[in-house]
Amino acid sequence: MIAVVHHPDYVLPAAYAPTPKANKNALIRDALLGCGEEIEWIEPEPMPLDWLRAVHCPDYVAEVVEARVPASKERRIGFPVTPPVALRSQLVPGGTYAAALAAKERGFAANTGGGSHHALHDTGAGYCVFNDLALAAARLVGEGEAHRVLIVDCDVHQGDGTAALTAGHPDIATFSIHAERNFPVRKARSTLDVALPDGVEDAEYLQLLEHHLVPLVDDFAPDLILYQAGVDPLADDRLGRLALSQDGIDRRDTFVASLARSRAIPLASTPGGGYNADLTEIARRHVRSILTLAAAYAGPQVAVRL
Numbered sequence: 001m002i003a004v005v006h007h008p009d010y011v012l013p014a015a016y017a018p019t020p021k022a023n024k025n026a027l028i029r030d031a032l033l034g035c036g037e038e039i040e041w042i043e044p045e046p047m048p049l050d051w052l053r054a055v056h057c058p059d060y061v062a063e064v065v066e067a068r069v070p071a072s073k074e075r076r077i078g079f080p081v082t083p084p085v086a087l088r089s090q091l092v093p094g095g096t097y098a099a100a101l102a103a104k105e106r107g108f109a110a111n112t113g114g115g116s117h118h119a120l121h122d123t124g125a126g127y128c129v130f131n132d133l134a135l136a137a138a139r140l141v142g143e144g145e146a147h148r149v150l151i152v153d154c155d156v157h158q159g160d161g162t163a164a165l166t167a168g169h170p171d172i173a174t175f176s177i178h179a180e181r182n183f184p185v186r187k188a189r190s191t192l193d194v195a196l197p198d199g200v201e202d203a204e205y206l207q208l209l210e211h212h213l214v215p216l217v218d219d220f221a222p223d224l225i226l227y228q229a230g231v232d233p234l235a236d237d238r239l240g241r242l243a244l245s246q247d248g249i250d251r252r253d254t255f256v257a258s259l260a261r262s263r264a265i266p267l268a269s270t271p272g273g274g275y276n277a278d279l280t281e282i283a284r285r286h287v288r289s290i291l292t293l294a295a296a297y298a299g300p301q302v303a304v305r306l
């Protein structure tokens, strides 16, 4: 049984879908329904306004919630913020928070949306409206649901918004392993950044991930990990600059889940990025990631080297 957070309103009505990407959640849901695993579906509540305002600029929160985001910000986001997009933007952070609470009970849980790591204080950017990772982490700590939250971001793009929004927060740490020459041009400073040159392949990626992430987990000692499991480090990704194989992504996800499990740290995942003309294939990759994480977290203990 895999705990998966999903809400029908993650899926925008076709007339409102700003880009095909917006309906990735429907394809992820459908792929999960057909994957043969038993799924415990959890429906999230929208992230309350007070929590949105605690992380994002209150004026920007109002612009989104009232669907009156200025055109300049909509250009940075990459699509118009219509009322259905506004509702979805509150539901997805609520979903990442719900996945974290479910992970506390069950060990691992996944949100079918989220990983919106480029959203900044007073604007969205790069297909992200609100930063569900920073929002969930701030709320978990603020409500005493976690003492220390580590956000592990393996998307091929740097988690700049997450780093900026949580900077200076002693109980939230951020880790980003990404292609240095990729978007965003101006990087933020995560607690730990691993910036990779173009074309890095499986063996080097996995070695660097392990080398940097294990000490961070042991030094910071989080009692909850939020995972941005972007599949865009894959070699054929349209927006990636790395050269991982599907086996490399599988081993990455197995490593992250095994590391969390070896330290008895609950793990909540978000899909993050993945770009290909074939959206069904992208959804399949995200679902494969969820199933890999769940199996590694539930499966036999895998030795994690120090």
Ligand SMILES: [Zn+2]
Pocket (backbone or CB within 6 Å): 155, 156, 157, 230, 232, 272, 273, 274
């Ligand atoms: Zn990405």
